[in-house]
Amino acid sequence: MESVQHVEKIRKFNRFYANLLGKIDQEIYHKPFPLTEARVITEINSRNGSTATEVREVLGIDKGYMSRILQRFEEENVIRKERSSEDQRQFLLYLTESGKDIYHQLVDDADREVGKMIQPISKQNQSKLVSSMETIESIFANDPASRTEVTIRSFQPGDVGYVAHLHGTLYSQTYQFGSIFEYYVMKGLTDFLLDNEGGNLWLAEVNGQIVGSIAITRSSERVAQLRWFVIDESYQGMGIGKKLMDTAIAFCNEQEYHHVFLWTVSILETARYLYQKYNFTLTEEKSNKEWTGSTLLEERWDLELSTPKP
Structure with a gap:
């Protein structure tokens, strides 16, 4: 029946x-x-x-x-x-x-x-829709090669503009950030293109489609900054954030950095939770009135690389 x-x-x-x-x-x-x-x-x-x-x-x-x-x-x-x-x-x-x-x-x-x-359709339901389609495809194909494949790779020509696009789209649609934020991101990425010694930028792909990024830039000889960490909301919950963080932290260790820090905002709860899992510590707060129509709280998080990582 x-x-x-x-x-x-x-x-x-x-x-x-x-x-x-x-x-x-x-x-x-x-x-x-x-x-x-x-x-x-x-x-x-x-x-x-x-x-x-x-x-x-x-x-x-x-x-x-x-x-x-x-x-x-x-x-x-x-x-x-x-x-x-x-x-x-x-x-x-x-x-x-x-x-x-x-x-x-x-x-x-x-x-x-x-x-x-x-x-x-809401972002949450879009994510459910895509996940359901992938499940249907995987079940009927019954082929491991057809399942979702997440890869992390270093940036290539053309990628940096897409990283700016990801930031601009996500923060505008989800958090109502203005164009000044996109300018801030693009300026930093442009500077990175001109001088990325001691750093790198990685892209996360799902079945060949770019869905996220993370970068390490040199702040001083032994101090690195983690930047441009973003994931398309439709692909959250797939472990992509952890893969990107693992890649970035491993690179810091290879470059023999002693310390790494990042700046974020308090409303990014998922990212803040991940930083805590990697033993980053909140060390500084400051107000930001430029990016949205209301006051945001910017946060600095720091990690001593000798600290055990998950």
Whole structure:
């Protein structure tokens, strides 16, 4: 009986979600590239050197229809074909430069429409929504490779601007910080780019998407400052903060810093809790009237690196 109820609930969800996706698809995919053709472009971009058969089988497209799509794409300079070095009978598919432009436009359109769809939803429910989708994907895929993968890496060209974007977006939407705060962040990051000796900036990625950052900068020969620690709220609760903190503290030890400090604000309760877990101590407080329409309490937290860490 319970199994029957599960089936009915799954079918009910499928009907609801199919209707929801249909509305999104109508907004995103239109002439000259309807949904199926857009999916083919996306798959070719993702695989970057797959055969027509591989793309067709993944997407479940009729062989004749697939052939017509590829013929049109080739005529319109969306794709190019290269003979396989391993099997001369097969051709590998790649997007042309024009095709890549089309792909990026499709992504921009999709991001815009999905953003409009979730905009009325609270941040907390957005996080639940994404988590539920990941759970569904993981269960049906039953493949460890499809599960959420969190990685920490050093910054690369283009990353610093995204770190500023993360700060500006999060603090504006969640805490109503003004543009002066974003200027403060960008100024510090610009100075870091010009001189980052003795420091580093790390990015946290979830399945390849940047969702957080942390940095260490040199304050003096033996003293470091922890800066630009931020995590997209949609990805909190995944242990990303701990991974970033572990990376930053390990770097301080490698650089033989004796002391590390940071500045935060009292309203960031989750971050303050993490600092306490790492044995940082609150050492100084001061008022700040610049970043929001009300008075904030800035806090300095300090850590002697000889202190045992969790």
